[in-house]
Amino acid sequence: MSKADIFILVVVAFGAWRGFREGFLMELFSLLAIVLGIFGGFKLMGEGMVLLHDKYNADQSTLPYISFALIFLIIVLVVTMIGKAIRHSIDKSFLGKMDQVMGLLLGAAKTLFMLSVALWLIDSLKMNIPEAWTEDSALLSYTARLAPTSANWISQFFPFLKETFRSF
Numbered sequence: 681m682s683k684a685d686i687f688i689l690v691v692v693a694f695g696a697w698r699g700f701r702e703g704f705l706m707e708l709f710s711l712l713a714i715v716l717g718i719f720g721g722f723k724l725m726g727e728g729m730v731l732l733h734d735k736y737n738a739d740q741s742t743l744p745y746i747s748f749a750l751i752f753l754i755i756v757l758v759v760t761m762i763g764k765a766i767r768h769s770i771d772k773s774f775l776g777k778m779d780q781v782m783g784l785l786l787g788a789a790k791t792l793f794m795l796s797v798a799l800w801l802i803d804s805l806k807m808n809i810p811e812a813w814t815e816d817s818a819l820l821s822y823t824a825r826l827a828p829t830s831a832n833w834i835s836q837f838f839p840f841l842k843e844t845f846r847s848f
Contacts, residue, residue: 682817684809689819692791699787703779705770707786709763713756714790718797719838721752745805796827 699707728747732738738746802809803824814820 682815682820683813684817684820687813688792688795688823691795692788695791695794696784696788699790700780700784702783702787703767704782704786705767705779706763707783707790709766710760711786711790713759713763714794716759717752717755720755721748724751745801792823793826793830796823796825796830799824800827 702710725744725747728751729743732743732747732750733740799820809820
């Protein structure tokens with residue numbers, strides 16, 4: 681087992697624990713926030729780049745990444761706050777332990793997907809993970825392929841995203 685595998689397992693276990701603690705409903709809102717953040721980030725990235733360039737005269741090569749990250753974070757924060765408001769208005773007791781178990785599973789899956797997005801960004805920025813970490817890794821290749829494969833599948837249903845995903 682490589683260092684990358686250990687890192688992936690620890691991060692996914694942490695995500696599963698958070699999912700168990702937060703419950704299914706909050707994990708569902710969290711997943712919705714991530715999906716909407718990704719779609720919104722890609723869809724609004726051009727406008728964000730123009731705004732950042734006009735206001736801060738930022739470097740052209742980093743503008744897409746900065747724009748995407750800022751839009752993504754804003755959308756995730758807003759959707760998460762809406763989810764918390766709804767969660768506080770609903771009595772958690774009607775879901776019981778099933779809420780926690782389903783939250784654990786969704787939390788693990790969501791965290792694995794987020795790791796895959798991070799690996800995709802690292803690869804697109806031409807950054808390399810040290811070979812000592814990746815040598816003999818059983819999980820890294822599967823984790824790294826998850827987000828690009830999902831993006832390819834999703835772009836079949838939302839054709840406007842095909843070019844955006846390709847440029848990333």
